[in-house]
Amino acid sequence: MERFEQEFLTKLDELVSIESVYHDAEATSEAPFGKGPAEALNCVLRWGEEDGMIVKNVDGYAGHIQLGEGRGEDAASVLVHLDVVPPGPGWTKAPFALTEEDGRLYGRGVLDNKGAAVAAYMALKQIKTEGVALKRPLRFIAGIDEERHWACMDHYFQEEPQPKTGFVPDADFPVITKEKGILDVEVTQPLFNIETSAPVFLQSLHSGERENMVPAAAEAELVMYDAAELERLYKLLEHMLAADQFKVEAHGSVLRLDVYGTPAHGAAPDLGDHAAVKLGQVLEQLPLDQAGLTFVQKLLAEWGDSTGRLLGVQKETSDAVLTVNAGVVRYDASTKQAKIVATVRAPAEVPLAELRAQLDTWAERRGMDLRVLDELPGHSLQSDHPLAQMLLDVYEGHTGERPAPLAIGGATYARVLKDGAAFGPLFPNRENTAHQADEWMYFKDLLLCTKMYEDVLQRLGQAENL
Structure with a gap:
């Protein structure tokens, strides 16, 4: 476990250190949102290559890491974003360096959305390491223009098929079934x-x-x-x-x-x-x-x-x-x-x-x-939908609690899926520091997220009716 935690911290440190803020002046055909977002995308895709998974960079707009053979339209997916908002004033820690203090991890993107991206990636890697048999492929899809106008997803899904189902670790627990327009x-x-x-x-x-x-x-x-x-x-x-x-x-x-x-x-x-x-x-x-x-x-x-x-x-x-x-x-x-x-x-x-x-x-x-x-447009998934109920089952299995699904004002990539829902990483009664100075999360929360995301991905990969 100690080795796993160290790898998690190393990956998150590498990702947080990249200033993946959109800069129009830096945009090129290879880096349509600027140097920082492109570097963050290449960083994560490199992890997938090093760990022996199928990797694709879609024209610098977005990319995916796939575990298991099969068509993209048959895949179950987890969607994350690697871009961040500008740090703004008021920081007492370095925004683009991972700082660990009293069990907390500080840095721009730790909560929104780099911490959860690392948790989801580590969950996918664990499934590969454990040799879990899958009935369909699993796709980790990463965008880099979420904090702006989602041009990353628009382009990605012009080139790649849209998975029918999946989850997005970019909001709150227990599960988000409604998002505002x-x-x-x-x-x-x-x-x-x-x-x-x-x-x-x-x-x-x-x-x-x-x-x-x-x-x-x-x-x-x-x-x-x-x-x-x-x-x-x-x-x-x-x-x-x-x-x-x-x-x-x-x-x-x-x-x-x-x-x-x-x-x-x-x-x-x-x-x-x-x-x-x-x-x-x-x-x-x-x-x-x-x-x-x-x-x-x-x-x-x-x-x-x-x-x-x-x-x-x-x-x-x-x-x-x-x-x-x-x-x-x-x-x-x-x-x-x-x-x-x-x-x-x-x-x-x-x-x-x-x-x-x-x-x-x-x-x-x-x-x-x-x-x-x-x-x-707003996004809605019925609270009794099998995906919503499965996510609640996982949450209850790891926390012992089963709160009602939530509606939020944020926009997550769940909107690009026919059947999608946001699932974490922010636990109930935790401070929401997204877009704030000294953005942070508890490391233990991210480790628990990793366990839950592994559970969800296994269930999605072995299910035929979700």
Whole structure:
């Protein structure tokens, strides 16, 4: 067991050390998502080659490792992603190095999704080592554009057949049978009648890097034409400055504000503290120029409401509520443009066409342009489906518990399967640190995941009716 654990840590360390963040400037025909994601894919496929399994790299977009002979359409699959979101601010550990401390493993991707990828791979390797007889092949499929627009899976399944069944270790236990529908949108607002002579002039506001991350930092540049307003601003910020939530730098009449919040996954915005929204709540108390005030009170405030109520799209079902996360916020008086990029996640039962129509109505009423960047319909697997019940059986067999299946706001590769469900790696009552600073998981949890994934893969490989 000691040797197994060391190999697990070595593989995870190698994978975490790869900065597999999408970089458009680095994209080539061999590495369509940039150098880091390509390196992560090649790393994992190399493991498969070294361990004597069938390996295929599909044009640098995605790849698979197969155990057992047979056609791809007959395979049972486990799907993982090897790309990660940018680290963002606030880390106390090195984000792209595996740190082990008090039973915890730290690093970007340890939870989302490199830790589970290693667990699933080690489970597959164990089945090979033990010589388990399989009735159909098992495929470990790895994508590298999951955190963005899933172009990896689109291309992979143009070239490879779609497995009928499988699981995705990229969410929570015990099993996820419902995933929300997703609209990623960009809203732009042209800035007119900019008044540079207002007592306080908003020159710029920047926050966030990805629509699926709650921004942990925001910065604004103001021109303070009235010294009295500067004093009032310091009073407004007094308690936040003391708590290190704001930083102020003055250069003559130009003031830079840096605001700090708490990052979180855009699928669960209420777990974070949105830095740009926090900044907007301060700015709207100042006598801003009209363009700046309109941006703060309309565009930022309405898209900063995570319930969607201010946009007129609030929705709730028995097991899910709609959420909104404005992950990218930009305001620039010099270019006369403002922009928000957001992810809207609605219960699986809500038709996305209906949601689009409501957002179009909002944009038309506000005189703004709204463009849909990406659209993913909701995914649902009946809770009494044999796959869902088998996953619950495995979970109960290893934990002694059998909770009800869950619905989530995140999007997993389960959507690309006819019959698919997400299964771990996050256990109930564990802290969800995906997309956060100092992302971590307990090593013992990942080892338990490995045992459960081996159990699931064996059952899938020996079943004919799943």
